[in-house]
Amino acid sequence: MATLIFNGSLTQFTNGQTECEVHAKNIKSLLGEIREKFPRLSPLIESEGFAIAIDGEIFQDIWFAPISDSSEVHLIPPIGGG
Amino acid sequence: MNDMTQTNLQKDLKIVGTRPLRPDGADKVTGRALFGADKSLPNMLVGRVLRSPHAHAKIISIDTKAAEALPGVKAVITSKDFQDLPSEFVPAGEMMVNFKDMTRNIMARDKVLYEGHTVAAVAAINDAIAEEAMALIKVEYELLPHVMDVEEAEKPNAPLLHDDMITIGVEPAPKKPSNVAKRVEFGFGDLDKGFKEADLIIEKKFSTQPVHQGYIEPHACLASVSEDGQGELWVTTQGPFVVRNFCSKILGMSTSQIRVTASEIGGGFGGKTVIYLEPLALALSRKACRPVKMVMSRQEVLMASGPTSGAKIWVKIGVKKDGRITAGDAVLKFQAGAFQGSPIGPGAMCAFAPYEMTNVRVVGYDIVVNRPKVAAYRAPGGPISEYAVESVMDEIAQKLNLDPLELRLKNAAKEGTQAPYGPKLGPIGMIETLEAAKAHPHYSAPLGPNQGRGVASGFWFNIGGETCTSININEDGTVGLTLGTPDIGGSRASMAMMAAEELGVPMSTIRPIIGDTSSLGFNFLTGGSRVTFSSGMAVVESVREIIVELRKRAAQLWDVSIEKVEWVSGHARLVGSENPKSLSLRELAEAAGKTGGPIVGGASINATGAGPSLATHIVDVEVDPETGRTTVLRYTAIQDAGKAIHPSYVEGQMQGGAVQGIGWALNEEYVYDDNGKLLNPGFLDYRVPVCSDVPMIDTVIVEVPNPKHPYGVRGVGETPIVPPLAAVSNAVSRATNIRFNELPLSPPRVLAAIESR
Amino acid sequence: MSKKHISTVINGDAMEFLASPEQSLLDILREELELTGSKEGCGTGDCGACSIMLDGRLVCSCLVLGVEADGKKIDTIEGMGNGSDMHPLQKKFLEHAALQCGICTPGILIAAKALLEKKPDPTEEEVRYWLAGNLCRCTGYDKIVRAVLDTAADMRTA
Numbered sequence: 001m002a003t004l005i006f007n008g009s010l011t012q013f014t015n016g017q018t019e020c021e022v023h024a025k026n027i028k029s030l031l032g033e034i035r036e037k038f039p040r041l042s043p044l045i046e047s048e049g050f051a052i053a054i055d056g057e058i059f060q061d062i063w064f065a066p067i068s069d070s071s072e073v074h075l076i077p078p079i080g081g082g
Numbered sequence: 083m084n085d086m087t088q089t090n091l092q093k094d095l096k097i098v099g100t101r102p103l104r105p106d107g108a109d110k111v112t113g114r115a116l117f118g119a120d121k122s123l124p125n126m127l128v129g130r131v132l133r134s135p136h137a138h139a140k141i142i143s144i145d146t147k148a149a150e151a152l153p154g155v156k157a158v159i160t161s162k163d164f165q166d167l168p169s170e171f172v173p174a175g176e177m178m179v180n181f182k183d184m185t186r187n188i189m190a191r192d193k194v195l196y197e198g199h200t201v202a203a204v205a206a207i208n209d210a211i212a213e214e215a216m217a218l219i220k221v222e223y224e225l226l227p228h229v230m231d232v233e234e235a236e237k238p239n240a241p242l243l244h245d246d247m248i249t250i251g252v253e254p255a256p257k258k259p260s261n262v263a264k265r266v267e268f269g270f271g272d273l274d275k276g277f278k279e280a281d282l283i284i285e286k287k288f289s290t291q292p293v294h295q296g297y298i299e300p301h302a303c304l305a306s307v308s309e310d311g312q313g314e315l316w317v318t319t320q321g322p323f324v325v326r327n328f329c330s331k332i333l334g335m336s337t338s339q340i341r342v343t344a345s346e347i348g349g350g351f352g353g354k355t356v357i358y359l360e361p362l363a364l365a366l367s368r369k370a371c372r373p374v375k376m377v378m379s380r381q382e383v384l385m386a387s388g389p390t391s392g393a394k395i396w397v398k399i400g401v402k403k404d405g406r407i408t409a410g411d412a413v414l415k416f417q418a419g420a421f422q423g424s425p426i427g428p429g430a431m432c433a434f435a436p437y438e439m440t441n442v443r444v445v446g447y448d449i450v451v452n453r454p455k456v457a458a459y460r461a462p463g464g465p466i467s468e469y470a471v472e473s474v475m476d477e478i479a480q481k482l483n484l485d486p487l488e489l490r491l492k493n494a495a496k497e498g499t500q501a502p503y504g505p506k507l508g509p510i511g512m513i514e515t516l517e518a519a520k521a522h523p524h525y526s527a528p529l530g531p532n533q534g535r536g537v538a539s540g541f542w543f544n545i546g547g548e549t550c551t552s553i554n555i556n557e558d559g560t561v562g563l564t565l566g567t568p569d570i571g572g573s574r575a576s577m578a579m580m581a582a583e584e585l586g587v588p589m590s591t592i593r594p595i596i597g598d599t600s601s602l603g604f605n606f607l608t609g610g611s612r613v614t615f616s617s618g619m620a621v622v623e624s625v626r627e628i629i630v631e632l633r634k635r636a637a638q639l640w641d642v643s644i645e646k647v648e649w650v651s652g653h654a655r656l657v658g659s660e661n662p663k664s665l666s667l668r669e670l671a672e673a674a675g676k677t678g679g680p681i682v683g684g685a686s687i688n689a690t691g692a693g694p695s696l697a698t699h700i701v702d703v704e705v706d707p708e709t710g711r712t713t714v715l716r717y718t719a720i721q722d723a724g725k726a727i728h729p730s731y732v733e734g735q736m737q738g739g740a741v742q743g744i745g746w747a748l749n750e751e752y753v754y755d756d757n758g759k760l761l762n763p764g765f766l767d768y769r770v771p772v773c774s775d776v777p778m779i780d781t782v783i784v785e786v787p788n789p790k791h792p793y794g795v796r797g798v799g800e801t802p803i804v805p806p807l808a809a810v811s812n813a814v815s816r817a818t819n820i821r822f823n824e825l826p827l828s829p830p831r832v833l834a835a836i837e838s839r
Numbered sequence: 840m841s842k843k844h845i846s847t848v849i850n851g852d853a854m855e856f857l858a859s860p861e862q863s864l865l866d867i868l869r870e871e872l873e874l875t876g877s878k879e880g881c882g883t884g885d886c887g888a889c890s891i892m893l894d895g896r897l898v899c900s901c902l903v904l905g906v907e908a909d910g911k912k913i914d915t916i917e918g919m920g921n922g923s924d925m926h927p928l929q930k931k932f933l934e935h936a937a938l939q940c941g942i943c944t945p946g947i948l949i950a951a952k953a954l955l956e957k958k959p960d961p962t963e964e965e966v967r968y969w970l971a972g973n974l975c976r977c978t979g980y981d982k983i984v985r986a987v988l989d990t991a992a993d994m995r996t997a
Contacts, residue, residue, distance in 0.1 A: 007504040008443070009267030012253035040253065049171055053505030057790070060545065062688050074504035077266065077427030079543045081610020081800055082295070082352020082390075082458030103933050110941035111929040113876020113916035117942060120875035210861070296976045298880040298888055299942045348878070348942025349976050380881040571939040571977065730936035734978055738939065741979035765885035765974060773970040773980045778963075 002071040013041035027052050028063035049078040097583045098793055101730045104575040115346045118302030118318030119377045127156055127205040129366050129376035130212040132219050134194035134201050137452040137758025138228035141192055148218040154211035157369035160202045161191045165334055183421040185332055187455050188361050195243055195420035196454050197759050198385030205366040205374045228452040228758045232394055232415040235261040235451050243450045261450045263422030266430050268503045269443035276409025276441030280400025284477050287396050288470040289824040291751035292389040295459045296770050299348020300383045305363035306373035313340045313364055320350040320568055321607025325360055326599045332361045343598040344568040352458030355607050358387055384763040388457025391416040391424040395470040401478055405489045409441040410434045414467055419455035424448045429463025431503040433471050435541040436512055437493040442502045452758050461542040461800035465807050472538040472808030477821055486537050487520050508693055511722025511786035515698040518782050524700050524718040532704050534817025539698045540804025544797030545610035546689030550603035551620040553628055555681040559668030564597040565617050566605030572731035573613045577621050579727055584625040586652035603686050611797025614727055616689035622792045628683030635677045636665050691790025695798055697721035699805035703813040710833025712748055712814055718780045724788040724796030736802045737779040743806025745771045751826050845909045850918025858905030865889045867905040876916035876945045887973035890946035891915050897953040916945035928952055928990045937986035939977035947973045951987045959995055
C-alpha cells in the first residue's frame with residue numbers, strides 16, 4: 001500500500017489526517033480513492049488542478065503514472081512557469 | 083511517462099555543449115524575421131480597443147450605433163458578442179485560469195475592474211477611422227470605490243470586486259464573499275518547538291511592487307475568419323496551441339476551425355502565455371469577414387496586460403548560534419489583479435525550498451484588487467517569496483557574524499531533502515552553486531567605501547508537459563525538424579544540436595522550424611523552462627525512433643536481420659563483418675521510396691522528470707549617500723543547468739534574468755494616482771535597466787545532471803530572476819548598514835532611509 | 840487632410856510614397872513600404888527599436904514624421920549588409936549570441952554601426968552609454984557589448 005501524505009492546508013479537508021494508505025496503482029485510481037475517502041477534498045483539487053509527486057517526481061495531468069507499493073505520494077498545486 | 087533515462091553523460095559529445103551559430107540567426111540580424119506586427123493580408127482592417135478610464139465601475143450602458151454607422155467601420159463588438167462561460171479552471175502558465183474570468187478579462191461584461199479594462203473593440207479600414215469610431219462609442223459608467231493594496235482589500239468593508247468570491251482553501255468555506263480568492267498552506271513539523279530551540283529569531287515584513295515582464299514587442303495579432311467559419315491567426319505568443327484552445331472556447335468555435343501560427347516572438351517571459359487581443363481580432367474578423375490586425379501600444383501593454391503580483395510578505399526564521407535553521411514561518415499576500423490567479427501556490431512552495439527544513443509553514447493568500455490581472459513572469463511567485471527569505475537569511479548572517487554563503491551551506495537542500503511542500507527532492511545543485519560562489523574570485527575581491535556585497539540563492543521547479551515533434555529525412559539525407567514550442571531564446575539551435583548529436587550528422591544538415599497548430603499534435607506552451615527539457619526529450623525520442631527505421635531499411639537492403647545493423651556516426655553499419663558495409667543517411671534517403679516510402683518519425687509525450695534549477699548570485703553595489711542612487715558594480719550568476727546544450731544560450735538566460743531582477747530590485751514599479759489611474763505607462767517612467775545601468779554579468783554554469791533527461795538537461799530560463807532581488811537588496815543593506823525591506827530600492831526610498839539613520 | 844507626396848532615398852534606392860500628416864516615418868517604413876525590420880516598441884522614442892539613420896544621424900523613426908523625410912537619405916536595418924555579405928556587426932552578434940528574441944536587434948545594430956563609424960575605438964563605458972537608448976529585455980546587454988567591442992577591435996585591424 002502506498003502512502004498518500006497531506007501537506008499544510010489540505011488537512012482541513014481530511015479531518016486533520018496527515019497520511020493515509022492507498023491501494024491505487026496509478027494517479028487516476030488515486031483520484032477515485034480520494035473521492036471516496038475524502039469527499040470534501042476532491043472538489044478542491046479537481047477544480048483547482050493539482051500535481052502529484054510520486055517518490056519526489058512531479059506529475060501534472062498524467063493519469064497513468066504508476067504508484068508502487070512503497071511509494072510516497074504528495075498532492076501539490078500545479079506548477080507552470082513564465 | 084518517459085523512459086528517457088539519461089544515457090549520454092559519459093559519451094564523447096561532439097555537438098552538444100559547443101556554441102554553433104543559431105539556424106534562425108541571419109533573419110534576426112537583418113530585420114527579415116517576422117514578428118507579431120510584421121504581417122499583413124490583402125483587404126485587411128485595423129482593430130482598436132476601447133478601454134475603461136476607471137479603476138472600478140458598473141457599466142450601465144454601451145451605445146455603439148454612431149460608431150457602427152461611421153463610414154469605413156466594418157465591425158464593432160462588445161460583451162454581447164461573446165457568450166458568458168461558466169467557471170472552469172485550465173492551466174495557463176503556472177496559474178489555473180477560470181474561463182468565466184477569462185471571458186470577462188478580454189471584454190468586460192457588467193463591470194470594469196481596472197483602468198484599461200476592455201469595453202469594446204472596432205475594426206475599420208484605417209487607424210484614423212478606428213480611432214474616430216472609438217470616440218463615438220458612448221459608455222455610461224457608475225463609478226465604484228476601488229482598492230489597490232492587498233491589506234486594504236482584505237479589510238471587511240473593502241470595495242468588493244466580485245460578489246460571488248468565496249475564499250477557496252478554507253474549511254468551512256466563508257459565508258460572505260470577500261476579495262480573498264484563495265488560501266494555501268504548506269509545511270510540516272512543529273513550529274513552536276522549532277522556535278523555542280532557536281538562539282536567534284528574526285521576523286520581518288516585506289513589501290514588493292508589481293512589475294511588468296517588459297517585453298519590447300507589444301501584443302500583436304492578425305486574424306482572418308472566412309465565410310465558412312475557418313479561422314487563421316498569426317500571433318506573437320509563447321503558446322499557439324494554448325491560444326487556439328482559449329480562443330475556440332471563448333468564440334464558440336471548434337479547435338480545428340482555428341489555425342494558429344506563432345510569429346517570431348519579441349520577448350514573453352510568461353506574459354505572452356495568455357490572451358488579450360486574439361479573441362477580439364477573431365470576433366471582429368468573423369463579423370466583418372475580413373482580416374483584422376490588432377497591435378497594442380506600449381501604454382496599453384502597461385495599463386492592461388498582466389504584470390506580476392505586488393505583495394506583502396512576513397517571514398520569521400529561527401536559527402541556532404551556528405546558523406542551523408530550527409524553524410521557518412511565512413505569510414504571503416499576493417495581488418491577483420482584477421481576477422483570481424496570482425502565483426501564490428508556487429510562491430509559497432518556493433519560499434524555503436533552497437533549504438533543508440525540519441519545522442516550516444508557509445501560508446499564502448491570493449487577493450484581488452483593481453489592477454490588471456497578473457500574468458506569469460519568469461518563475462512566477464518565486465522571486466517574491468524567496469526575496470523575503472533570502473533577506474532574512476542575510477540579516478541572520480550579519481547578526482551571527484557568519485559568512486552568508488556558509489550559512490546557506492549549513493542549511494542547503496540536497497538530494498533526499500523533504501521540500502517544504504512535501505515530496506523529497508531529486509539531485510539538485512544548491513550546494514554546488516554555493517561552493518562555486520565561495521571559490522569565485524568575485525567573492526573575495528576588495529570593496530571600497532559606500533560599497534556592499536550581497537548574495538542570495540534561488541530555487542525554481544521547471545516543468546515538463548505535453549510535447550509533440552516530428553522529423554523527416556529529406557530525399558538528399560538532410561533533415562527537417564518540426565517543433566511545436568515557439569523559440570524565445572535560441573531553442574531552435576539546441577534542438578538541432580541534440581538531433582544532430584543523436585543522428586551523428588553535422589548540425590548544418592538539420593533545419594528546425596516551429597510548426598503551426600495544424601501540423602502537430604498539442605504542445606503545451608513555451609514557458610516553465612520546459613523547452614530544452616521537453617522538446618529536447620521529444621526530439622531525442624523522435625530521432626531514436628527514426629534510427630530504428632533507418633536500420634530496418636539498411637537491413638532490408640543487406641538482406642540481414644535488423645539486429646545485425648547498428649547506427650554509428652550517421653551511418654548504418656553491418657555489425658561484426660569482415661567486409662565492413664555501411665550506408666550513409668543520404669544513401670538510405672535516396673532509396674527511401676524504393677524501400678517503403680519516406681522516412682519520417684516523431685514523438686508525442688507528456689514529459690515528466692523535470693528537475694529544479696538552483697542558483698546563487700553575488701553582486702557588488704555602491705550607494706551614493708547624497709542621492710540614494712545604487713550603482714551595480716559587479717555581478718556573478720552561478721546556476722545549475724544539468725547539462726548546457728548550448729552554453730551561450732544558457733549564459734544568455736542567466737544574464738537576462740539577472741538584469742530583469744536588478745530592474746525589479748532597483749527601479750521598476752507602477753505608480754497610480756488616487757483614482758487608480760496609471761501615471762507611468764511608458765518606458766520613460768517605467769524604468770527598466772538600460773545598457774549603462776549594468777556591468778558585465780559574469781556567469782558560471784554548474785552541471786548536476788538531471789537523470790530523467792537523455793542529456794541531463796535542467797530548465798534554466800526562470801531561476802535566474804529569483805536571486806537578484808535579495809542579492810541586490812542585501813548588497814544595498816550592507817553598503818548602507820541599513821536593512822531594507824521594500825522594493826524597489828529607488829533613490830528616493832534609499833535616500834530617505836539614509837537621512838533618517 | 841490629403842496626403843503629401845514624399846521623395847527619399849532609402850538604403851540607396853530612390854523611393855516615393857504618400858504620407859498623411861500624422862503618420863510617423865516608422866509607420867511609413869513599416870506600413871507603406873513594407874520595411875518591417877524597424878520595430879515599434881513604445882512609439883515615444885524610449886526604446887530605440889525603431890532606430891534608423893536620417894541623413895547620417897541616428898534617430899528614433901517613431902519621433903520623425905513621414906513628411907519630414909522629404910528629400911532625405913534614410914538607412915534602415917534592411918540596408919546594413921551588402922547582399923549576402925553581412926556587416927561585421929551582424930556577424931559578430933551571431934557569433935557572440937548577442938540576441939535572444941531579436942526584436943531589439945535591428946535598432947541596436949543600427950545604433951552600434953553609427954557608434955563605430957563615429958568612434959572606432961570605444962571603451963566599454965562609451966558603448967554602454969551610446970546604447971542606453973536601445974532597450975533589450977532578454978540579454979542583459981552583456982553579450983551585446985562584447986559583440987560591439989569585438990567588432991570594433993576587428994574593424995580596426997582590418
